[in-house]
Amino acid sequence: MRTGIATVCLSGTLKEKMQACAIAGFDGIEIFEQDLVTSPLTPGEVRTMAADLGLTLDLYQPFRDFDSVPEDLLAANLRRAEAKFKLMARLGMDTILVCSNVATASIDSDDLRAEQLGRLAALAEDHGVKVAYEALAWGKYVSDYEHAHRLVEAVDHPNLGTCLDSFHILSRNWDTAPIEAFSPDRIFFVQVADAPKLSLDVLSWSRHYRVFPGEGQFELAKFMGHVVRAGYSGPVSLEIFNDVFRQSDVERTAVDGMRSLIWLEEQSAKWLDANAPVLAAAGAGTVAGFAGAGRRRYPMELATLPQVAEPAGYNFAEVRAADPKGLETVLGQLGFEFNGRHRTKDVQLWTMGHARVIVNEDAPVAAGSTADAAPALTAAIGALGFDVDSPVIAAARAQQLKAPAVPRKSQANEEVFQGFAAPDSTEIFLCQGSPDGTAAWTHEFGEGLDAPAAGEGAVIDHVNLAQPWQHFDEAVLFYTSALALEPQPFAEVPSPTGLVRSQVMATADRAVRLVLNLAPLIQREGDAQPEPSGTGARRTYQEHIAFAVPDLVATARACKARGLEFLQIPANYYEDLDARFGLDPAFLATLQELNLLYDRDADGEFLHFYTATVGSVFFEMVERRGAYDGYGAPNAPVRHAVQYDLMHRLNKTT
Amino acid sequence: MRTGIATVCLSGTLKEKMQACAIAGFDGIEIFEQDLVTSPLTPGEVRTMAADLGLTLDLYQPFRDFDSVPEDLLAANLRRAEAKFKLMARLGMDTILVCSNVATASIDSDDLRAEQLGRLAALAEDHGVKVAYEALAWGKYVSDYEHAHRLVEAVDHPNLGTCLDSFHILSRNWDTAPIEAFSPDRIFFVQVADAPKLSLDVLSWSRHYRVFPGEGQFELAKFMGHVVRAGYSGPVSLEIFNDVFRQSDVERTAVDGMRSLIWLEEQSAKWLDANAPVLAAAGAGTVAGFAGAGRRRYPMELATLPQVAEPAGYNFAEVRAADPKGLETVLGQLGFEFNGRHRTKDVQLWTMGHARVIVNEDAPVAAGSTADAAPALTAAIGALGFDVDSPVIAAARAQQLKAPAVPRKSQANEEVFQGFAAPDSTEIFLCQGSPDGTAAWTHEFGEGLDAPAAGEGAVIDHVNLAQPWQHFDEAVLFYTSALALEPQPFAEVPSPTGLVRSQVMATADRAVRLVLNLAPLIQREGDAQPEPSGTGARRTYQEHIAFAVPDLVATARACKARGLEFLQIPANYYEDLDARFGLDPAFLATLQELNLLYDRDADGEFLHFYTATVGSVFFEMVERRGAYDGYGAPNAPVRHAVQYDLMHRLNKTT
Incomplete structure (x- = not known):
C-alpha cells in the first residue's frame, strides 16, 4: 500500500x-x-x-x-x-x-x-x-x-x-x-x-x-x-x-x-x-x-504485521521513586511482601498474590524527556509489564508500528525484556507469563520469600495513567494496534479542576484493563504545578494502580490494622449512597468505618478504597462482585475532590 | 433582581x-x-x-x-x-x-x-x-x-x-x-x-x-x-x-x-x-x-446602570518597553513624529495624523499579575484609550460591572484618566475626545510639535489583542457590557501552531474595531516559550496595532525610503493572488515590490502591510477602499507563517 x-x-x-x-x-x-x-x-x-x-x-x-x-x-x-x-x-x-x-x-x-x-x-x-x-x-x-x-x-x-x-x-x-x-x-x-x-x-x-x-x-x-x-x-x-x-x-x-x-x-x-x-x-x-x-x-499489495493475541494479564507494574520509603510503607500496609532487591539493579520486588510491584529507585524521569521538562517527583508509575504469548513477536509488531524501543540493560543470565515507550512515555514491557501466574524473572531478586507470597487471589485489576492532552488520540491507537487492547466507551468525570475524560482500554476477557485519563488542560491559575507539556508532563497528575482482592472488607480491616492511611471519604457520601441504594445499615456502617466506596449496577457490585498519594502515585483496592465491569465512576468525583482538597491544603502550608 | x-x-x-x-x-x-x-x-x-x-x-x-x-x-x-x-x-x-x-x-x-x-x-x-x-x-x-x-x-x-x-x-x-x-x-x-x-x-x-x-x-x-x-x-x-x-x-x-x-x-x-x-x-x-x-x-425590581454610547474612536494606544529603542525606530520609520516626553512620567508621545501611540518605558508587566508570572518582554501593548462622551459615567458603569479600576498616578494640572483592567489585563482608559480629533492631554508632553503632526488622515484602524483561552468568553462580555462594543461573527485562521480564533468587537460605525485573538492552547512542544497561564500570559503571543492611511502605496514607499523592515511576503502568495483575482500586472508588481497584502470582496478592497516584530508587538498599515469591512482574513495565514518562521529561526540561533 x-x-x-x-x-x-x-x-x-x-x-x-x-x-x-x-x-x-x-x-x-x-x-x-x-x-x-x-x-x-x-x-x-x-x-x-x-x-x-x-x-x-x-x-x-x-x-x-x-x-x-x-x-x-x-x-x-x-x-x-x-x-x-x-x-x-x-x-x-x-x-x-x-x-x-x-x-x-x-x-x-x-x-x-x-x-x-x-x-x-x-x-x-x-x-x-x-x-x-x-x-x-x-x-x-x-x-x-x-x-x-x-x-x-x-x-x-x-x-x-x-x-x-x-x-x-x-x-x-x-x-x-x-x-x-x-x-x-x-x-x-x-x-x-x-x-x-x-x-x-x-x-x-x-x-x-x-x-x-x-x-x-x-x-x-x-x-x-x-x-x-x-x-x-x-x-x-x-x-x-x-x-x-x-x-x-x-x-x-x-x-x-x-x-x-x-x-x-x-x-x-x-x-x-x-x-x-x-x-x-x-x-x-x-x-x-x-x-x-x-x-x-488485488492490484494493491497489503503488507502484514506480526500477529499477536491480546495480553493474558499484567505481569508487573513499576513505580519509580528516588526515595522509596513512602512507597515501601504503603505497600507493606496494603499487604504486599518484600521479595528482595534485584541482584544487579536498584530495584525492589513487592508481591501480593499474583500482583507484582517493582519499586525502581531511579528518579522518575520519563524516557525521552529532558531532565528539566519533567518535574521532580517523589514517585511515579514508570513501567508496565504485560504477559504475552511471544514477547519477541509482540515486540516485532510494536516496532513495525513505530513504537520507540526501550531495551533494558541486563547482565548475563538475566531475562531480557522487550520494551517500548507508550505515547505518554510509560515503558511497556512484554513478558512471558507462566500458566501458574508466576514470573521467572522474580528469581533474579535475592533474599526473597521461599514461601508463596501472602494475599492469595490478589491481582492487578487495572492501571490508571494520566495522559497529556496532545497525545490522547495517539495513545488510543497505540494500545489498540501494538497491544491489542480495545477502546471502550469513554466517560467524563467532574473534578474540582475540570472534567476528566476517562478512556478504558481492555482485553475482551478483562484480564487487562488500562484506564487513560485525560486530565483538565491546565492546573487552575495560581496553582504551583507546572502545566503539562512535553513528554514527561503527565507526571504532574495523580495516577494509580488498582489491585483486586476476593474480600475487600477483610483486606481493608487488615490494612487498617497495619496502619494504612486511607483516603478519607466524607460522611455526606454515605448519606447519599444510602439515599440511592437503600443499603443494609450494618453494611453501610462498615463501608463508612473503613472509608470504602460502593457502586452497583445490573451486572453486580463494586467495593473499593484508595490510599493516600505518594508523589503522584496512589493505590486502589477493589472487589468485584458478580459481573460488575466498571470502575466505580459515580465515586470518582469524590476521590478527585478529596485528593484536590488534600493537595491544596498541602500547597497552602508549604 | x-x-x-x-x-x-x-x-x-x-x-x-x-x-x-x-x-x-x-x-x-x-x-x-x-x-x-x-x-x-x-x-x-x-x-x-x-x-x-x-x-x-x-x-x-x-x-x-x-x-x-x-x-x-x-x-x-x-x-x-x-x-x-x-x-x-x-x-x-x-x-x-x-x-x-x-x-x-x-x-x-x-x-x-x-x-x-x-x-x-x-x-x-x-x-x-x-x-x-x-x-x-x-x-x-x-x-x-x-x-x-x-x-x-x-x-x-x-x-x-x-x-x-x-x-x-x-x-x-x-x-x-x-x-x-x-x-x-x-x-x-x-x-x-x-x-x-x-x-x-x-x-x-x-x-x-x-x-x-x-x-x-x-x-x-x-x-x-x-x-x-x-x-x-x-x-x-x-x-x-x-x-x-x-x-x-x-x-x-x-x-x-x-x-x-x-x-x-x-x-x-x-x-x-x-x-x-x-x-x-x-x-x-x-x-x-x-x-x-x-x-x-412589575414585582421584580430591575436595577439600572449608567448609560453610555459606544466609543467614538481610539484616543491612544500605549506600548510598554523597558528599552524603547526598537519601538522608536519602527514608529519613526512608519512616519510617526516624536511629540516629546511627558513632563512627570517616563512616557513618550508619538503621533501620525490622529493616531497617537504612547511609549511607556515601564517594563511590560501586566496589572494584576505577579512579576514572575509575566515573562520578560521587550515590548507589549499595555493600554488602550477610548474616546467616550463622559469618562466619569463610563467609568461608573464599568465599575458597577465589576471591572477592576486602575487609576493612574497623576500630578496637579494633569488629566486624570478613568481606567480599568480588561480580562487579559490590558488597561482600558476612558478619555474625552475633542471634536477636531485632538486630545487635551497631549499638552502634558513637553518639547513637542507646534505644527500639526505629519500623516494627515491616519487613524488607529484596529487593535489586535491576544487572549488567554480561559478568559476569552469573559472578554467578549466585558467589552460588550462595559464598553458597548458589539461582537461580530468570529473567524478561524490557520497558523503553523494551530487554529487562531479571531473575534472582532466593534462599534456600529466601525470607529472602534478591537480584535480578540484566541491563540492555540500552548506553544508546540520543544518551543522555548512559556505556556499561557495567569493574567500576564497573553504577552507571549504577538499582537498588534493597525493604522489606516488614505494611500497605502505612497505610505509604504515612504516607509521603505525611511528604512522600515517590512514583514517579507513569499512570492508564492502573489502568484496565488493573481490566480484568484487576476490583478493588473503593474499593480501586482507594486504589491510584491512593497510586500503589500491584498484582499477584495463585494464591498471593496483592502491593502495592508506588517512590520517586523518588536518584543511581542508589531504594527500594521491598512488602506480600506470602498466599504471593505474585514481585516484581510485570507492573508492572516501568510502573516502567521512568516512570523513563525522568523521566530523559529531566531530561537534556533539563540
Missing part, C-alpha cells in the same frame, strides 16, 4: 512538515495549497526537497468552487485552474483535487456540471494534469460520492477521475459497497480519515475533529476493502483536520499518522480475508472483475 | 465556591448535589458558612429520574426524595429541583405523571419543601417547558411549581411568550444560561458549552422580559456547565458570572421598555394581570 499524508495534518512550516513526513516513512504527500502559498520555498525548491527526501508529491489540493456556475464565473475558474496547472508543472505534480462547489454554485444541472468538468478535463489534458473530483459531504449540489462518480462517467475523459475521501462518505453514512463497481481507472485518489461519532454539523466535525484511522469510530477497514476490490492501487493518503494535531509536535504527529496507516493496511487485509467467501457467494464476479478469493490477487 | 449561581458553574471545593460567590456579590446560590456529596463540610457547617457569607441557599439540585416510572421504582424514588428532604432541613433549604425523567421513564402518561408528582408534592409538604419541576430539553417524555407547566397545573398543589431554565427552552427554539400567562405562584425558580449557536446534540451542547448571559447568542433579555411580566420575583440564577469555567480561577469566574447578571438585568429592563407599548396594544391586560406600561410596575 502506498502511504501518503496531506500537509494540512501537521504543524509547522512546509519544510518542517516535509521533513517530518520523510522521517515517519511516508511514500508521498499531498501539498495543501495554503502551506505552499505561505512558504518562502519556490516551487522548484519544494520539488527538489521532496526528491531529496524520497517523497513523491501525489496531490495538489484543494481547488474549490469550480462547477455549477454561470459562464462568466466559469471562465474565471478556468483561468484560475490554468494558473494552478502551470504551478503544478514547476512542482512536478500531475494530480489536483477539485472539490464539489460549496460557495458559488448557483445552477443545479448535471448536464451543465458534466460540460464544465469536461472543459476542465480538456484544459488539464493540455497541461498533463489529472483532475480528481471529490464530493464534499456539504457540497451544495454534489455531496454524494456516487453522484461525483456519475459525473466523471458522464464526462468520460482520461484526465478526469474521482477522489474518494472516507470522511465525506462515512460521515454521511453512505453505503461503501458501490465503490467496488467503480473502474479503477476512474479512481484517481483515496483519502482516509477517521472520526469520533459526533452529532455536530458535518462541516465543523470535518474541520476540527477528524482523527487518524483507528482513533475514531468509522468502519475504515470495510471502506478500504471495497476500494481494494475495485482494483485501486494508488496512494492511500491521510487528510486529517484536527485542532490538536495542528498544535502538536510535527514529527510525533507524523509518526502517529504513519502508525495509523500501517494498522489500517493490516485491518483492511483482515477485512478482505474475512469477507471474501461471503461476497464470492453473493456473486463477486460482478464486482470489477475480481473473483474475491484472497487479497493477494 | 435577586442574583444566584449554581455551584456547578465554578471550580474548586464547595467552600472555595461559596467564598467566591460571596466575594462576587451574589445574593444566593444553588447547591449542586455533587458538590455537597464530595465535601467534608457537614450540612450544618454549610448552612452556617452560607449565613456567615451572607448567601441564601436557594435551590438544592438536581433530583433526577423521578416521574413516569412503575410503582416499585416510584416507591424507591419517594424514599430517595425523602432522604433529600431531610437533608435539606439540616441545610435550611426549602426548594429542590426535580428534572423530567431521562433515564428510567417507561410509562408515557400525563395522568400517571400528575399522580406521581402529586405524591411527591404531598411528601414535600410534610417536610416543608417546595418542588420545582423542570423539563429537560432531552427529557424522555417531558422536554417542553409548557408541558412541565401543564403538569404542575394539573397537580395544583402549593408545594409543586416549575423551574424555567433558559437553556432548556431556547436550545429547542421554544417560543418564550407563553411564560407570561403562567401564574407567578407556579414559577418556583428561574435559571439563566446563554450558549453559542451550535449544531451539536442538545445534551452535549448543554453539558459543555453553556456560557454566561451575554457570552452567547440566546435572546435572554426577551426570555427575562416574559418572566418579569409573568410576575416572577424570585432568584435569577446562573446554571452554566462549561468545560473552561470548571477549570478557571474560581473568583474570576464568579465575578464574570455576576457581571453577566448585572448586564442581563439592564438588558431585560431595556427589552421591557422597548416592548411595552406593542404588547399593551396587543392586549396586555390578559397577561398575568399586568398593564404592561413600564418595568417599575
